[in-house]
Every structure is written in C-alpha cells, then in structure tokens.
Amino acid sequence: MARQRYHDGLALRQALPGRFLPFLVGSMAFLAALALAGGIAAHGLSQRWTHGAGAVTTVQVPSPTDPATATAAMGQTPATRIDAVLATIAATPGITGTHRLSDAELRALLAPWIEQTGDASLPLPAVIELHTAPGQDVAASLLPRLQAQAPGVLMEHDSVWSDRLAALAGSLQACAGLAVLVVMTVAVCVVMAATRAGLLTRRQAIGLIHALGATDSYISGRFATRVGLLALWGGAWGSVLALPMLLALSHLAAPFTAMGDIPATTPDWRDVHAWAALLPPALLWMLVIVPPAAGLTGWATTQLTVRAWLRRLP
Amino acid sequence: MFRLHDVSYAYGGSQTGVAALSHVSLDVAQGEFRWLLGPSGAGKSSLLSILSLEVQASSGMVEILGVPVRQARRAGLARLRRRIGAVKQDFGLLPDMSVFDNVALPLRLQHRVEAEIAHEVHAIMKWVGLEHRLEALPPQLSGGEQQRVAIARAVIYRPALLVADEPTNALDERQAGRLMRMFHRLAELGTTIVVATHNDAIVAKYPAPTIELLHGHLVRDHG
Ligand SMILES: Nc1ncnc2c1ncn2[C@@H]1O[C@H](COP(=O)(O)OP(=O)(O)OP(=O)(O)O)[C@@H](O)[C@H]1O
Ligand SMILES: [Mg+2]
Numbered sequence: 075m076a077r078q079r080y081h082d083g084l085a086l087r088q089a090l091p092g093r094f095l096p097f098l099v100g101s102m103a104f105l106a107a108l109a110l111a112g113g114i115a116a117h118g119l120s121q122r123w124t125h126g127a128g129a130v131t132t133v134q135v136p137s138p139t140d141p142a143t144a145t146a147a148m149g150q151t152p153a154t155r156i157d158a159v160l161a162t163i164a165a166t167p168g169i170t171g172t173h174r175l176s177d178a179e180l181r182a183l184l185a186p187w188i189e190q191t192g193d194a195s196l197p198l199p200a201v202i203e204l205h206t207a208p209g210q211d212v213a214a215s216l217l218p219r220l221q222a223q224a225p226g227v228l229m230e231h232d233s234v235w236s237d238r239l240a241a242l243a244g245s246l247q248a249c250a251g252l253a254v255l256v257v258m259t260v261a262v263c264v265v266m267a268a269t270r271a272g273l274l275t276r277r278q279a280i281g282l283i284h285a286l287g288a289t290d291s292y293i294s295g296r297f298a299t300r301v302g303l304l305a306l307w308g309g310a311w312g313s314v315l316a317l318p319m320l321l322a323l324s325h326l327a328a329p330f331t332a333m334g335d336i337p338a339t340t341p342d343w344r345d346v347h348a349w350a351a352l353l354p355p356a357l358l359w360m361l362v363i364v365p366p367a368a369g370l371t372g373w374a375t376t377q378l379t380v381r382a383w384l385r386r387l388p
Numbered sequence: 389m390f391r392l393h394d395v396s397y398a399y400g401g402s403q404t405g406v407a408a409l410s411h412v413s414l415d416v417a418q419g420e421f422r423w424l425l426g427p428s429g430a431g432k433s434s435l436l437s438i439l440s441l442e443v444q445a446s447s448g449m450v451e452i453l454g455v456p457v458r459q460a461r462r463a464g465l466a467r468l469r470r471r472i473g474a475v476k477q478d479f480g481l482l483p484d485m486s487v488f489d490n491v492a493l494p495l496r497l498q499h500r501v502e503a504e505i506a507h508e509v510h511a512i513m514k515w516v517g518l519e520h521r522l523e524a525l526p527p528q529l530s531g532g533e534q535q536r537v538a539i540a541r542a543v544i545y546r547p548a549l550l551v552a553d554e555p556t557n558a559l560d561e562r563q564a565g566r567l568m569r570m571f572h573r574l575a576e577l578g579t580t581i582v583v584a585t586h587n588d589a590i591v592a593k594y595p596a597p598t599i600e601l602l603h604g605h606l607v608r609d610h611g
Contacts, residue, residue, distance in 0.1 A: 288497050
C-alpha cells in the first residue's frame, strides 16, 4: 500500500534497497569471520606452544637411587639422587609443573631399544618433565645445582623452538587483527557510500520534512535503523555462510590445537553437538557476535553520515 | 509574531553572493495580517524563506515567535518550524507521494494517531474542494489544484506563523476569495500571516497593512 510505503516521505526502501547493502555487509562479515577465526586459531596454537608440550624441559637422572653427592637445601640429606633433584626443582621459582615419568611410561617410551637389547633389567634413568613459564630460562641456573647432587644429570630444553613458534603465532594474530580492521574500514566506507547515495535520491523529501520541522535525530534515526537492520541481516548471512568453512578448517586443525582429544573421524552431519564441539567456544561466540557488531557498526556509521550531511540544511 | 532588525541576505554568501535583502527591519505582532508587495526580484520570496527558517539571514537579528533564531539550537529550530506554515511559490509538494500523504506529512512528523490524521486531512481537503483527489499524485493535478494542496498542508496544523508566497496566482477569483476569508479567520484566531503577491486587484479588494520591498530594501512598512 503506497500510503504505508511513503509514510513520512523518506521512502527508505527506495533510498536504501534491501539487497545491495546486506550483500556487501554479508561479504565483509564473512571475511571478518574468517580472519577472526584465523586469529583465534593462532591464539590457540600459541597457547599450546608456550604452555603445552612445546615448552617442556626434560631432566634425566642416571642411577636415581644412588645416594646424593651433595645435600639439598634446608640442611636435610635426602637418601637418593632423585629425591635430592626433585627437592631442588620444587624449590626453584619459574617452574609451573613437574611430572616424573613412571616406570611404565618410561618402558613404553624406550620399548624399541629395550626390545632390541632384550634386557628387561637394564638400569633406567629417572626422567622428569618440567613445565616452565613462558620466556623463563631456568635450565642455565638449575643444571649446575642438579649436577652437584647427581653427577651425569642431563637437561634437554626446546624453548628456542617454542619461542619461535609463539612469535609466529603472535604475528599471525596481528595479521588477523589487521585484516579485521581493514574489513571493518571497508564496511564503514561501503555503508557511508550507500547512505550518501540514499540521501541524494531523497534529497528533495529530506529538505521538505526538514522544513516541516523534522529533527536531525529523527531523520538520522530513520536512516540508521534501516541501515542497522540491513547490516544485521547481512552480518547474519555472513556468519551463517562462514560456519561450514570454519567447521571444515577446525576439523583439519583439530590435531594441532589444544583440543587434541577430538576424534579424527568426520562427525555424522546430523550430529549438531559433535559439530559444535569441533569449534572452540571462542569461535562460536565470535560467530554469534559478528551480526550484532555489523548491525551496530552500520547504525553508528549511518547516524554520523546523515547528521554530517544534514548540517548543510539551516 | 516576528521581529527583524537590520537583516541582510545574500545568496551564495554575504561577500560574493547576490544581495537579495539589505538592512531590513520589521516588527509584526501576533494575529496581524500583512501583504508583502514588490516587483519581481524585489526579495519577497527571500524574506519569506527567512521567516519560515528555510535559510538563515546573512546578518542582523531575527526573532520568530519569541525565539532568537541565531542563538537557537538545531533541535529548537526544528521545534519552531513545526509552528510555522509555509506555502511555497513552487508549492513544494513531493511528486511521488499521494495528495493525502503530502497533506498528512506535518501531522505524521508530530506522530499523531493515523485515525486523527485521516480525519483532519479529509476535513481540510474538503474545505479546499479536493476531497476526491486524495489518492492522486501532485503531477497529476492542475496548477491551481496543486496550490490548494500546498495551502492545505500549510494550515493543517494551525501554525502560529503562516507565510504564503503568491498563494492566489493559480486560483480563480472565487477560490482566492475563499482563501482570503480563511486567512482572516486564522488571523483572528491568533495566527500571524504574511502573504506575498503581485495581484493588485486582490490587495485592493482585501485592504490590509503592507510591507513593500524594492531591490531588497524595505520601502514601505505600513503597520
Ligand atoms: N537561488 C538563488 N540563487 C541566487 N540568486 C537568487 C536565488 N533566488 C533568488 N535570487 C535573487 O535574489 C533576488 C530576490 O529574489 P526573490 O526570489 O526573493 O524575489 P521575489 O520578490 O520573490 O520575486 P518574484 O516576485 O519574481 O517571485 C533576485 O535578484 C533573485 O535573482
Ligand atoms: Mg518570489
């Protein structure tokens, strides 16, 4: 009905057509979702590389049950080398976790060699895994002290690699952030251009309702509501279309991320929960947040654009 | 009511632009009716544009319905515009909106209830004799009909100040007479009215205090 459509003379359906803007904003949201997913994935990897297996220092103590050659702190004399080493490690700051491999773990680890020699009674060293806080180099100071208590102690530390990987992950995150920023800037420009075009097509009507006493906030509000809803709609489509892509990527990335316990098999397509479990929660949240963020960005951009444009009217 | 003090206006800026009004001072009280006379190009439409807040004076003081225009904020000016009715020389109707919607526009901007709006639009359109053309688009109307639509829109919200630019030039004598009687009734009810015209016959027939412009200067203020 024509009366409804032209209600207040702005004819926004005509000024801001309902396909163009959602399509463009949707594409932007899609790109932003992919970039954000990349950032989140890089964050997950860097977490794993700095806190997980990547930052483990391995300490080997030969003849662990022999008496210690020097006393540990606090004046007590632990009976064995392994006890002395464990006590020293426990008293060292900067170590976030310690795990002594059990005999079973050790034999599993060494199985190929033990089977080759066929000697099950081969004396095994004790192996301790140390988790260190990122950026801490405890090995240099710790090793001489451990060697004083248990001659022949070996330490293997791979922080060089974990640090490099962490730096790489950090750069990837920065790139993703930059991509999101660029996409948002382009989206803002697109919304501004569309709004200006809409203002131009209804220039006469805007001049008239301004002369009849419509406030700037009324006119900008009408435009911003329309653009905000179109952007929300476009953002929703962008998110929905990004979802299968992200699921596929998450499925591929599962073995490398912190979620190592995900089965390598592809879930049944009907099993929504299995698919949802594939996505890290941060990614799910991002997909939920993208549409309202797009809507809000569109709304705010239009408010500013229209208000600036209306300044030309007295 | 309105007051102008030493008002000048130039199209395209006061330095380089075309001077349309020079040092005009006027004081018109509430409920007064004034003719605005002067030859073509004298500045009548420019003066009415200043009074309807369509343009801002380049210099001087303008006070409309007690509001000093230069000091007012944008929202205040918008509020003030809702108390001013203007009939433009070119009618100022939106060509892609029905006659009904054109006339209803001021009421819709005041967020009035649709039923009330329909009632008022029908009443005023009946009065101007166009109640059968509500669904037409303005370009489908004759010049005189468009003029009556513009008049209907300007008076539908009973403005405190009404400015009309040649409102009778497309009307026949009978319609012009009806319009003049309505203007006088509105003035009696307290609306301040300024009507620009070339039509000497109608001025002679309906004598009233006169403002006369010549080359942008005020040459007669017979109040
Ligand atoms: N938009 C414009 N840009 C530049 N100059 C203008 C503009 N409108 C009017 N003028 C000039 O301003 C002066 C006053 O014009 P205005 O329209 O106020 O005259 P008027 O008295 O209404 O004339 P008319 O009786 O023909 O309607 C004229 O010299 C005119 O050429
Ligand atoms: Mg004129």
